């Protein structure tokens with residue numbers, strides 16, 4: 001089994017601390033983070049993913065936010081930045097497994113701004129900057145081997 005994620009959610013998972021668009025969105029997100037914490041692999045996909053599902057369901061499968069061109073652009077920029085940070089190609093169709101070391105690398109890169117191109121035009125930008133500045137305190141993603 002693997003968890004399907006779109007590119008920019010590789011960044012969002014780093015700062016997730018239980019905040020989101022709705023209770024259903026956060027419950028679903030919590031379940032995904034729990035699976036990631038158990039070491040489940042990530043399958044990179046194009047467009048709305050498992051984190052998006054509650055929003056997509058609310059909009060009868062046609063969520064304008066999740067399908068918007070600027071969100072696809074965010075995915076592409078995020079995958080490019082994550083590729084550079086990890087030194088491997090991260091693209092749609094690939095599978096990625098987080099390790100304690102890769103999680104640390106990604107969080108350091110995020111804090112230093114190297115991944116933030118993927119946060120382009122995001123309403124949560126200042127919140128995530130603050131979470132990173134506070135050392136990711138109270139965030140929910142912790143690899144099981146940590």
Ligand code: SF4
Nearest residue numbers: 012119122124125128
């Ligand atoms: S600023 Fe937006 S895109 Fe970037 S990590 Fe936070 S929620 Fe995700």
